[in-house]
Amino acid sequence: MRRNLIVPIFFAVIVASGLAHPVQGQALSGEEVWRFGVGDPIVAVALSQDGLYGAVTTEERVYLYDRNGTLLWSYPVSQSRSVAISSEGERIVTGGDHLLLFDRKGNVIWRYRPESRIQGVAIAADGRTICAGAGTGLRVFSLDDGQTTANASWSFDTGDPVGSVSIDGDGSSAVAGSDSGNIYFFGGDGRLLWDYRTGSHGVRVAVSHDGSTVAAASPQRVTFLLNQNGRILWKSSTQERITDVSISGDGSTLVLASGGISIFNRDGEIVWTYATDEEIRCVSTSSNVTHILAGALDGAVSAFRVQPEVLPAGMPETPPPDPAFTAEPSQTSAAPTQGQTTPQQGMALSPATLITVGACLAAMAWRRKKQGQGRSRVHVQ
Numbered sequence: 167m168r169r170n171l172i173v174p175i176f177f178a179v180i181v182a183s184g185l186a187h188p189v190q191g192q193a194l195s196g197e198e199v200w201r202f203g204v205g206d207p208i209v210a211v212a213l214s215q216d217g218l219y220g221a222v223t224t225e226e227r228v229y230l231y232d233r234n235g236t237l238l239w240s241y242p243v244s245q246s247r248s249v250a251i252s253s254e255g256e257r258i259v260t261g262g263d264h265l266l267l268f269d270r271k272g273n274v275i276w277r278y279r280p281e282s283r284i285q286g287v288a289i290a291a292d293g294r295t296i297c298a299g300a301g302t303g304l305r306v307f308s309l310d311d312g313q314t315t316a317n318a319s320w321s322f323d324t325g326d327p328v329g330s331v332s333i334d335g336d337g338s339s340a341v342a343g344s345d346s347g348n349i350y351f352f353g354g355d356g357r358l359l360w361d362y363r364t365g366s367h368g369v370r371v372a373v374s375h376d377g378s379t380v381a382a383a384s385p386q387r388v389t390f391l392l393n394q395n396g397r398i399l400w401k402s403s404t405q406e407r408i409t410d411v412s413i414s415g416d417g418s419t420l421v422l423a424s425g426g427i428s429i430f431n432r433d434g435e436i437v438w439t440y441a442t443d444e445e446i447r448c449v450s451t452s453s454n455v456t457h458i459l460a461g462a463l464d465g466a467v468s469a470f471r472v473q474p475e476v477l478p479a480g481m482p483e484t485p486p487p488d489p490a491f492t493a494e495p496s497q498t499s500a501a502p503t504q505g506q507t508t509p510q511q512g513m514a515l516s517p518a519t520l521i522t523v524g525a526c527l528a529a530m531a532w533r534r535k536k537q538g539q540g541r542s543r544v545h546v547q
Contacts (some may be wrong), residue, residue: 194429194438195459196472200235210448212258215291215335215375215415217452217480219255219270220459222467223248228260230272233457235469238273250289253335257293261286265298267309267316276309276316286331288340291375295319295337299328304342306333306356310358310402320356321477324348330370332376335415339394341380344373349382351396360396364388375453378434381418389422389430399432409446415453416436423449427460438472 185416206224213220218240219238221244222229230238246262256269259276261284269278289296296307296316303323330343338354347364349371366384373380380397382390385407391399413420419437420430427440427449439546444462451458458470 186417193475194472195475196440196465196470199471200468201355201466201468202235202237202393203229203465204229204467205465207463207465207517208447208467209247210249210375210410211450211459211461211467212249213412213450213457213459214251214255215253215453216255217454217457219251220450220457220467220469221249221260222461223260223339224465225262228266228268229467230255230258230268230270231467231469233469236257238270239535241266241268241272241274244294245283246288247283247285248331250287252289253291254294257288257289259287259296261298262301266298267296271324278307278316280305282427285327285329286342288331288333290337290480295333297333298477298541299331299342302327304328304350304352305329306337306340322350322352322356322358324350329368332371332373332380334373335375336377338376339373341373343369343382347384349380349390349392351380351394362392362396362398363392364390370409370411372411372474373418374413375415376417379413379414381411381420383422383539384410385409387424389420391432391434395534402434404428410448412449412451414455414460419451419456420454421449421451423447423460427458429455440470 170352180431184193184197185417204224206226211220211222216276218233220231225246226243228242228243228246229240229250243260244263246260249260251258260266263283265278265284266274271293280300281330284298284300286299294309298305301322302325305321306318306319306446307466309316324344326344326346328342329345332341340352342350347366347369349362349369351359353359364382364384366386366388369382369384371382387407388401389408390401391401404424406422408422410423413422418432420475422428423446425445426442427446428436431437444464444466446460446462448461449458456472458472460468
């Protein structure tokens with residue numbers, strides 16, 4: 167009886183692995199779940215990591231919505247350019263003529279007046295580390311519970327106008343994108359670890375929650391994906407001008423605003439697109455890319471729900487490679503200490519699954535060997 171259990175267990179492991187680790191390139195499907203208009207062009211949106219809260223800003227007002235599209239509060243701002251939200255929506259920060267930090271109820275916890283207008287803001291998952299880009303400088307603040315003022319942790323002058331910033335979940339790395347197209351990657355202590363020259367202008371940047379992956383997109387219709395050491399994983403050209411980029415918590419999925427919405431997997435394949443007559447200007451995704459928040463030039467705020475697409479029987483799961491996808495050598499000015507990360511396309515089984523399968527095969531071989539030894543000891547009387 168034990169022998170008969172090995173083969174079923176072997177196949178059960180394979181089936182379970184396929185469910186837990188879908189094949190790269192699997193298509194997604196999405197639907198709009200709510201939409202509201204605020205009357206003025208949307209300049210930035212930010213969705214909490216859990217997808218339960220969404221912050222939206224125009225140049226003159228910041229808004230906070232819950233997952234059902236209910237407006238929780240709004241607050242007047244001056245020349246706002248960017249907005250960010252902590253992991254569970256406990257704190258919201260917006261930047262323009264002022265840097266304003268709100269709690270979830272809309273109370274202003276702290277404000278800061280910079281010398282130059284703030285173009286980009288970011289906030290760590292716990293809401294205690296805030297990153298702001300103004301002029302050619304990047305400044306990071308720390309704020310403890312109960313404080314009404316923030317301490318400047320570090321600052322850095324890139325000598326290059328900063329238009330976009332991003333920070334990982336625990337604040338251990340920060341990224342800045344400049345008007346000249348350079349990407350700057352900093353450690354948690356403010357050291358510049360590397361920079362990358364994209365050759366494009368006005369790049370938007372996003373770093374994954376785990377800090378493993380950096381995405382950048384330019385109005386010149388080019389998207390870049392790099393690892394944490396500054397090695398280029400791929401770059402891809404699009405037909406439309408790209409105005410914003412967001413990335414999943416593990417760096418496996420990119421969401422682009424390019425008139426509509428496009429989702430790329432880590433291999434540079436497009437897995438979902440959304441076309442609209444409105445011009446979508448900015449996007450933000452939850453950590454697992456099950457929810458997307460988008461803002462349009464006509465003032466429309468839209469929320470989408472995304473999930474894996476169930477294909478008809480017999481249809482291939484992996485689409486053909488995108489002809490626009492190209493791998494590029496690194497252009498970082500600081501040489502990374504580790505080797506280049508190579509995308510794994512079409513990976514269906516995880517390493518843990520392969521080990522388990524190997525163990526099953528070894529068990530089958532051992533069982534057969536023992537049975538053979540038993541038969542050799544049987545004598546005919």
